[in-house]
Every structure is written in C-alpha cells, then in structure tokens.
Amino acid sequence: MRYDLLVIGGGSGGVRAARIAANHGARVALVEQYRMGGTCVIRGCVPKKLMVYASRFAQEFEEAAGFGWTLGERRFDWAQLKARRDAEVARIEAIYRSNLLKAGVTLFDARAVLQDAHTVRLSDGSTLAADTILVATGGWPDAGPPVPGQELAIDSNGFFELAQQPRRVVVQGAGYIALELACVLRLLGSEVTVVLRAAQILRGFDEELRTHLAQELASVGIRFLAGHSITRIEHAGTASDADAFGALAVHMEHAGGTEVLEADCVLRALGRKPNTQGLGLEALGVVLDAAGAVVVDAHSRSSVPSVYAVGDVTNRVNLTPMAIREGHAFADSVFGKTPRVVDHTLVPSAVFTTPELGTVGLTEEQALQQYPQLDVYRTVFRPMKATLSGHTSKVFFKLLVDRVSDRVLGFHAVGPDTGEMAQLVGVTLQLGATKAAFDATLAVHPTAAEELVTLRTPAVRHNL
Template sequence: MTFDVDLFVIGGGSGGVRAARIAATHGAKVMLAEEYRMGGTCVIRGCVPKKLMVYASQYHEHFEDAAGFGWTVGPATFDWPTFLAAKDKEIGRLEGIYGANLVKAGVEIVAQRATVAGHNAVRLADGRTVNARTILIATGGRPSTDETLPGRELAISSNEVFHLPEQPKRIVIAGGGYIAVEFAGVFAGLGSEVTLVYRGSKILRGFDEDVRDHLTAEYQKKGIRLVMGEVFTGLKRTAGGIEVAFKNGHPPIEADQVLMAIGRKPNTAGLGLAEAGVTLGADGEVIVDEESRTSVPSIYAVGDVTDQVNLTPVAIREGHAFADTVFGGKRWTADHAIIPTAVFSEPEIGTVGLSEEQARLSGCALDIYKATFRPMKHTLSGRDTRMLMKLVVDGETDKVLGVHICGPDAGEMIQLAGIAVKMGATKADFDSTMAVHPTAAEELVTMRTPSARYPKGAAAA
C-alpha cells in the first residue's frame, strides 16, 4: 500500500500535538486533524483557563488581607466580562502558539473532523480519505452527563462554564472530584453563593483522608455549602432561576446556574474505532499496551482517551514516548508510577505517592508525620485558615512513600517534592536537608516526631 503520510494524528490536544511535533522532527510526514480548536481540553476549556479563574478568585481575599499589613484598599469590585475578555485573549494566544509550533515542525494541520476508516485509513469530514502508515488517537475526553436526569438541559458542564455571559450569583455544583471542587472555590472567591453536592460522604475520593477533611473544613469556613450523600432527581425552571430537587430528603435549592461536574468519559463516540477492530473498554476507553499500541498494530492512542491517568503532563509524556519509539528509534515508555498532582482548590492541594490509607493496606510498618499550622502571612492578616503538611514513611526502610500538602503554593511545592519521592528519598534524607526559613515548605524537613506509628501487620487493620 502507498501511504500519504507516515503518521496521522486525530486530536490537537496536548498529547496529540506533542506526538505530532516530535514525530515530525524525526523526519516523519505528519498530518493532524482537529475539529474544534488547537490545544485541546487543557488549553481551551480546562487547566489553563481554570487556573486563570483561580487567580481571579484569589484577589478578593488578597484585598481583605492587605489591611493587616497596613494597606488601605478602596472598594473593590469584580467585572466578569472584563475578566472573560482577558482570559479569551490569552487562550487565543496559546492556541496560536500550538498551531505555529506544529507548522514550524512541518506538520500539516487539517481543521476538520477525522474518523478511522480502516487499519491504515482516515476519513475527513470533507470526504477525503488519507492513507497513513500509523494512526494516533488523541481525542481526549468529554464531560459526563446524566442522560436520565429530568431537566438536564438546564445544567451546564465544564465546557460551558468558561463562557457564561454573566457571573451567577448562586451556583449549585454536582460532583466531588477535581473539577467540582476547583470551581466551588473559584465561584466562592468571586463572591457567588456556592453549594457543592456530592453523592459520597466526603469530597475528593482517593485522596488522603486528612487532606479531604482539611479542605472540607476550609471550604466550610469560606461559606461554601457542602451537601454530602445526595444526588439530583431533577431540575426545573422557576421564575427566580433553576430549582434543584434531591433524592435523599435535602430541601430543594434554587440557583442561577447548575454545573454538572460528575466526571469525564473518553471521547471515542463515532470515531469508527470498533469498526476498525480496535478494542474499547466499558466506558469507550481505548485499550492500549505500555507502548500506547491498541489491538490493531498500526493504531495507537495516548492521553485521556485511554482513561489511564487523566492528566495533561501524562498525555504529553505518552505522546513523546510514542513518537520517539515509533519514529525516532529511541524506545521508552511513560512511567505512570508516582505522579505528582495538584488540585487548585482554595487552599491548594499537592500530593504525590501513597495516601496513609493506601499505605496501610500494604501491611508494612508505617510512621506518619503531620503538622497543621497557620501560614505566616495570616498571623497579620488575621484570616482563619490552616495549612496541612503530611509525610507517609515506611517504618522499616525509612523511605518516604507519600507527601501531602494543603495550603498556599502546594502545587509548586509538590512538583519539587515529587522529584525526591520518585528518587526514593528517605525520611533521613528529608531531615538532613537544610530548611529554608521562614517558609511553609521547611515543615517538610523539620517534622521529627511521628503523629502516628503502625507496626508491621497492624497497619492493614
């Protein structure tokens, strides 16, 4: 068969763009199709605009805190349209950079939908068929929706939340994961009345229990109403907004907007993957091996579409590894073990490695080090907030198994702590590192007395 290109990438998000660019630098002839906007979820309607919203939401407290340091700040107001315009301008700039870098590398960009038409064929929306030696699926994910919920059309998802014409005075958010928790903090910081509804007993399932409890307490201090153990039974339009009804007895709540942030699903619908023989999982995820290869040898997949570790840096690493391995003669794979991550709540969460609960399941001896304290800034601001630092340590080997931080700049700190944990640092290594004073991060190297100790075998109890 004669091939039009060496690689055809479907999806212009972080993983697809990295794979296309690196493959092109290795000399491959590459074509990439993106039906929406270059940059994918992270750049266009995910990590980047969300972080800009987080920054915007923090100024409310900054203005209040300034008084404790002798500053007099006049009446402060927030203008939603001004912020949206600035945010959209920055997203447009980043989108342009993504496209320019691909073109510079020699990648041909096709601004339309593409589907798989065979083991080595891709069909474009304009009817053309492109024969490719290798196909990479990098279409990411999409917000999950409850199709059975009456009135679901009245709710928005994390796609639409970035483009609301006006800031909601009252918002109800369904979900307890990254997206729901982050937007709860954002809208509360911007002055909206926020209710967070989650079916579980605590937000942030899978995180360390102390972290979950700490953020819950901090959110309650901020006036965020947390409704746990509840789910929606229906939404209906009222004269004053949208009324949310609940299953387990909580009184109805009226809001201006309802955000459904109940998870994401792999974006594989209508791509022709199953018809081409690609094995999919129960939620439509593309099943791949450690080298990102699907059940069809010429078709690969990276990023959220595989539903392995749904984080932008993971998609980028997988895309790079794929391109180096297939086109660069340099075989390597993305390591999914010990991945640092952050939740841009307010306060932030940074975590890497095992939670205390995960470590206890192993049955090994454990030493737990934990400290909570008021950040130095707030000794003068007077704000009622606390910071949490926690280390999970193997009691026999002294190896640091997990680091968990909740407080200002936790994301920045956990990136650096992640290097130490990835290298296998011990508690003695932390202890022997000179503290940087005065900082919050110095607590990581000054905690000396365990707050809890579990002998071998007892930890799993």
C-alpha cells in the same frame, strides 16, 4: 499523499507526538475538529488557573487590612476577565498551531472517522491514509445519569462560556473540577452549594487530606450537601438576575427525604469520560474498556497494530503532563528508534482550590497495603501571614515513611503554593529519598515548606 503518521486530536498528547515524530523525519498529518491545544489550553488547565488567580485577589484584599493597607471601593468585572482570558487562550492556541507548522506537520481542521486500519475519512468527505494512526482525542465532560431538565444545566465546558457571573450556583460533583470551579465562583462572590452523592469530596485522595480540605472550603462559605442526588431541574417562578439568568428549581433526594434549592445556574461537573464516541474505533476492532477508553499496552498500542492512543482517551492517568509524556514516548519509540515506556506510578498533582492541594506518592490507605510498618508524620499550623491578616485557614502537611527502608512514600498538603511543593517533592520521591535525607536538609526560614524538613516525631506508627 500517504503519511507516516496521522494524529487524530490536537490536544497536548497529539501535538507533542506529531512534533516529535516530525522531528524524527516522519511525514505527519494532524486532524483537529475544534481548536488546537485541547482541553488543557482551551477549556481546562490554562483558563481555569487564570480564573483561580482572579478569585484569590478577593482574599488578598481582605487580608491586606491586617498589614496596614486601606483599600477603596472594589468592583469585579466578569466580562473583562473573560475577554482577557479568552485572548490569552487564543494567543496560546496560535503558538500551538505555529509550532506544528514549523515542525512540518500538515494540519486539517476537520473531524476524522476511522475507515480502516490505515485510512480516515474527514468531515468534508476526503480521506487520508497513513502507516500509523494515533488517537489523541482526550476526554469530554460526563453527563452522568439522565436527569429531567438537565439541559438547563451547564458542564465544565459551559462554565468558560458564561458571559456573566451567576449569583447563586449549585455545583453537582465532588471531584477536583467541581471543587476548583466552586471555589472560583465563591471567592468572586457567588453563593455556592456543592451537591455530592458521597459522604466526602475527592474520592481517591488521602483521607485526612480530603477531610482537611473540606473543612477549609466550608470555612470560606461553600455549602456542602453530602449524600444528596439531583433528581430534577426546572424553571422557577422568579429570577434574581433577570438580565442574565432565569431562576431554576433544583430538586434533590437524600436519606432524610427531599429538598429543593433555587439557583441561577446549575453546574454539573461529574467527571470526564474518554472521547471515543463516533470515531469508528469499535467497527475497526479497536478494543475499548467499560468506560469507553482505548485499551493499550505499555507502548500505547491498541488491539489493532497500526492504531495507537495516548492521553485521556486511554483513561490511564488523566493529566496534561502525562499525555505529553505518552505522546513523546510514542514518537520516540515508533519513529525515533528509541523505545520508551512511560511510568504511571509516581504522579505529582495539584488541585487548585483555595487553599490549594498538592500531593505526590501513595496515600496512607495505599501505603498500608504495601508497607505495614508505616510512620505518619503530620502537622497542622497557622501560616505566618495569618498572624497579622487574621485569616482562619490552616496549613496541613503529611509525610508517609516506610520504617523498614526509611524511604518517603507520599506527600500530601493543603495550603498556599502546595502545588509547587508537590512538584519539587516529586523529584525527591523519584530519586528514592529517605526521611533521613529530608532531616539532613537545611530549612529555608521562614517558609511553610520548612516543615517538611523539621518533622521529627511520627504522629502515628502503624505496625500491622
């Protein structure tokens, strides 16, 4: 049987594309070599957020005393959390598979390699043919430059396989994955050191936002070693948790010389790269960029007319909601006779550290390049809850406004539920909201979010 569409990859983008194309009447097959749901469901957003929830209870227990609560002995069971988390992941995966089958998509549990512009060969030796092929294989942890002993470390995938909690952890990396997992481990009681080559965390985010979050994370006990590079990992002579981990010696170099840390676990979270290796794309003539991503046009079409790509494998905006939107737009355009182009410019996002970070729109640095008359509204305050709990954390809010048009260009925040706020502020920015519209909106009191509609005086007035 020849299919109208053959999707390689059962992650968010591929699943959405397959279902929508099938709803449009296309004959669709989907090939997935591992588990349905992709990075987000299996070893990313979903299991990570469940771990974040678990870690935050530790802080909640501490703060409860300020509100009159007396708690008994507390004990955290990593194995129990892992079992319940994995069961939830399996439940969601089953829903993904069921929804595909209900839509009429034929599933193949195998690895696919492109043989020509319309044919793929599966790992069992069989072949499938289709008029259109969609590559939606996502991303994979980047191993970074080779380091002696790197096989002794784990990556972000390996984090979700840990059967027990390591007591001492070295996290290499300064992106959102590294910081989120570092926070989970720290709040659950591990000693955590973050090693980063750069001077600051979260490259690409607003500078003030980065600085504030780094201070907050340091205040909960995460140790940062900026300007450090890991040069070697080897077994050490002692073990802190003999039943689970052998001690590791982590050798580092920095401007001042060298240093060695002892740890039970080294987590290398150095970002992700497009998962294109071994798919046969280059042999077919599909153009890849320097990072290995599939180069596509606005309609997600590659250099080979019958081959498309969506999601992280294209390295455009590597977020699950964007992969879903790209997959949906592809199916509507190719099979629904409704051409749609996805806007990649306004992207609300959150970093689920504790405290979490929410952001949407331009950073101050980006805004100044386009809007020289820029007003910066900023506030840093102690949240109401902290007045009784005694917690030292402070909330940070920032709005960027073009003084000429009065349009709000960016929102950046650190504090409880700021990811939720970024989603809603994203709606207002999509509608082109002005600062006057924010000012005219009645505050919800007492909330942290009311600060967004009560900021009256710019902290900085740029006039380049």
